[in-house]
Amino acid sequence: MNPYVLMILMSSLGLGTTLTFSSSHWILAWMGLEINTLAIVPLMAQQHHPRAVEATTKYFLIQAAAAAMILFTSTTNAWISGQWDVTGMPGPATSTAMMFALALKIGLAPMHFWLPEVLQGLDLLTGLILSTWQKLAPMALIIQTTQTTDPLILTSLGIASSLIGGWSGLNQTQLRKILAYSSIAHMGWMIIVIQYAPQLTLIALGTYIFMTSAAFLTLKVLSATKINTLTTTWPKSPILAAIATLVMLSLGGLPPLTGFMPKWLILQELTKQDLPATATIMALTALLSLFFYLRLCHAMTLTTSPNTINSAPHWRVQTTQNSLPLTISVTVTMGLLPLTPAILMLTT
Amino acid sequence: MAVSRTTLKSLYGVCGVVYRQPLLFPSSLKCASIQITRSKFERDYQRPGQPPDTRWPWQMINFDFSKGVESVRKHFGLLKDEFFQRWIGPEGKPIIEHMLEQTRVVWEFRGPESLNEWIVSSDQEIGGRSVAYVSLGKNNTTCLLYGTLSSTPPRDGETRYSGYCSMRSKPPKASFDRKKHYDWSSFNTLHLRIRGDGRPWMINVSAETYFSHQRDDIYSYFLYTRGGPYWQDVKIPFSKFFLSSRGRIQDSQHPLWLDKINTIGFTLGDKADGPFQLEIDFIGLNNDCAHTEEFAYELYKKNP
Numbered sequence: 001m002n003p004y005v006l007m008i009l010m011s012s013l014g015l016g017t018t019l020t021f022s023s024s025h026w027i028l029a030w031m032g033l034e035i036n037t038l039a040i041v042p043l044m045a046q047q048h049h050p051r052a053v054e055a056t057t058k059y060f061l062i063q064a065a066a067a068a069m070i071l072f073t074s075t076t077n078a079w080i081s082g083q084w085d086v087t088g089m090p091g092p093a094t095s096t097a098m099m100f101a102l103a104l105k106i107g108l109a110p111m112h113f114w115l116p117e118v119l120q121g122l123d124l125l126t127g128l129i130l131s132t133w134q135k136l137a138p139m140a141l142i143i144q145t146t147q148t149t150d151p152l153i154l155t156s157l158g159i160a161s162s163l164i165g166g167w168s169g170l171n172q173t174q175l176r177k178i179l180a181y182s183s184i185a186h187m188g189w190m191i192i193v194i195q196y197a198p199q200l201t202l203i204a205l206g207t208y209i210f211m212t213s214a215a216f217l218t219l220k221v222l223s224a225t226k227i228n229t230l231t232t233t234w235p236k237s238p239i240l241a242a243i244a245t246l247v248m249l250s251l252g253g254l255p256p257l258t259g260f261m262p263k264w265l266i267l268q269e270l271t272k273q274d275l276p277a278t279a280t281i282m283a284l285t286a287l288l289s290l291f292f293y294l295r296l297c298h299a300m301t302l303t304t305s306p307n308t309i310n311s312a313p314h315w316r317v318q319t320t321q322n323s324l325p326l327t328i329s330v331t332v333t334m335g336l337l338p339l340t341p342a343i344l345m346l347t348t
Numbered sequence: 349m350a351v352s353r354t355t356l357k358s359l360y361g362v363c364g365v366v367y368r369q370p371l372l373f374p375s376s377l378k379c380a381s382i383q384i385t386r387s388k389f390e391r392d393y394q395r396p397g398q399p400p401d402t403r404w405p406w407q408m409i410n411f412d413f414s415k416g417v418e419s420v421r422k423h424f425g426l427l428k429d430e431f432f433q434r435w436i437g438p439e440g441k442p443i444i445e446h447m448l449e450q451t452r453v454v455w456e457f458r459g460p461e462s463l464n465e466w467i468v469s470s471d472q473e474i475g476g477r478s479v480a481y482v483s484l485g486k487n488n489t490t491c492l493l494y495g496t497l498s499s500t501p502p503r504d505g506e507t508r509y510s511g512y513c514s515m516r517s518k519p520p521k522a523s524f525d526r527k528k529h530y531d532w533s534s535f536n537t538l539h540l541r542i543r544g545d546g547r548p549w550m551i552n553v554s555a556e557t558y559f560s561h562q563r564d565d566i567y568s569y570f571l572y573t574r575g576g577p578y579w580q581d582v583k584i585p586f587s588k589f590f591l592s593s594r595g596r597i598q599d600s601q602h603p604l605w606l607d608k609i610n611t612i613g614f615t616l617g618d619k620a621d622g623p624f625q626l627e628i629d630f631i632g633l634n635n636d637c638a639h640t641e642e643f644a645y646e647l648y649k650k651n652p
């Protein structure tokens with residue numbers, strides 16, 4: 001892509017999210033979301049492949065519908081309550097509608113059906129932006145509006161997302177769809193605790209962004225889009241095969257990796273709030289997601305591709321791709337658990 | 349007095365221009381005689397080689413509870429299979445089998461029911477004179493596509509070229525006639541075992557599309573047959589398939605994505621009038637690890 005066009009699109013992406021972060025008026029927040037949507041559309045369709053254009057069209061329609069709902073709900077709220085403040089949504093109808101609109105934006109179940117198909121049609125880098133950066137602005141709005149939302153809706157969205165993300169990802173062989181269902185499940189974990197401790201939602205979101213970035217960047221280095229390609233990782237980059245295993249286990253929430261931190265803190269908070277049943281259900285749904293992460297680990301490290309390679313395995317492979325973002329995200333994904341008290345201090 | 353449709357059809361030539369004009373909405377008109385003027389394209393699919401269905405519409409009604417029961421049993425059976433297949437693995441196979449799979453036979457012709465998965469058509473739909481038939485070959489182990497090609501265009505004043513025959517697989521259907529797709533992403537080569545008569549055929553693969561203007565998008569490649577009594581093993585990498593729409597090769601080419609394939613077809617249109625024959629043993633897929641090409645066309649940067 002032309003570097004000037006890329007610069008405009010990237011800066012628009014940054015502008016949209018920042019605008020939504022810094023706004024207390026619904027119109028400005030909505031404007032930030034729309035700028036984000038419009039900026040990512042050319043990035044998604046830059047390949048001009050029919051599937052990429054299909055993914056772009058579906059994404060645009062979904063995001064536009066959600067943004068229209070947000071605008072409609074905020075206007076109705078302004079009409080009823082006389083104020084446009086993002087935190088002030090007293091009516092149950094408006095707060096519920098707003099929550100569903102924002103859930104559609106980030107792909108929470110049951111408004112998740114678009115996410116796997118859209119991610120499947122994109123290349124890995126654009127999929128990474130969609131899974132990470134595009135979640136920030138709607139999550140900021142969700143955090144600000146949860147005080148007035150019915151707790152039952154939030155709990156239902158959380159449990160449904162975690163369940164559906166875990167179950168639907170079980171039989172997938174396409175890696176992008178697996179990461180889409182992983183995203184849905186992680187969003188479920190973030191939503192379940194948002195009404196009790198929003199700072200844990202922020203911690204979960206932050207760790208999710210690093211873990212997903214590590215996963216996507218790993219797949220980009222390996223040029224892998226399906227499970228069968230992962231079986232040939234060991235001759236390409238043995239170190240990456242080992243590290244990617246740890247990234248997957250971190251996504252699954254196993255100690256002593258970073259991914260354990262949000263799950264542990266969320267389960268602790270749910271237990272403190274006298275919700276042992278919810279905590280148990282969430283822990284059990286994490287097992288579903290862990291199954292398909294383990295399957296990816298198994299494919300990468302515990303299997304040998306049925307086709308033998310004719311050359312000796314490479315030693316000290318020099319990659320031509322930029323490996324710094326991968327290095328940073330992998331380091332964060334693996335080693336942040338001991339810093340849990342410091343992270344908690346920073347977010348409370 | 350009972351008037352048969354064939355009698356009315358003979359009157360059709362006598363009655364003149366009024367009945368010859370194709371109708372835009374034939375279903376909105378109740379008169380049975382005018383329905384004869386519906387072109388072959390608008391009527392239900394008539395398999396070549398079968399006699400035409402000349403029954404009146406009310407005679408075609410076959411209200412039978414057993415049909416309904418059979419249909420319910422079939423669709424709920426498919427639904428039950430889909431439900432329990434998920435417990436085994438992707439596409440009903442354990443994941444280890446999916447990962448180890450290097451070859452797969454998708455279509456092989458081992459009985460009369462295998463021919464029901466294919467639709468044969470020719471330019472008779474547009475008024476041409478080619479005929480094509482499909483039957484089982486010797487020992488019921490192969491599929492024989494045969495017929496006669498005629499490139500005489502139909503005399504309708506607007507068609508200039510004619511002369512094609514094709515055989516296309518039916519799109520896969522899940523329970524309750526929902527769309528299903530073939531996932532061929534583990535493979536990169538199409539492997540056919542065929543025996544032709546020296547004519548050049550075209551293999552057409554159609555993938556799932558989203559927009560209506562992509563409805564006729566087909567990925568094609570050539571299949572040159574050798575002729576003679578010997579079987580031919582043809583391996584065509586999917587990277588060689590080029591995109592065409594309604595027979596016109598597109599300027600902007602894209603590789604074929606193998607995760608949502610709908611149909612595969614064989615077309616003959618080599619402008620050589622006369623009989624043709626193509627015998628197919630099986631159609632399969634192969635993962636050729638030595639083939640690393642991703643796409644063979646338009647690799648240069650457009651609008652640099």
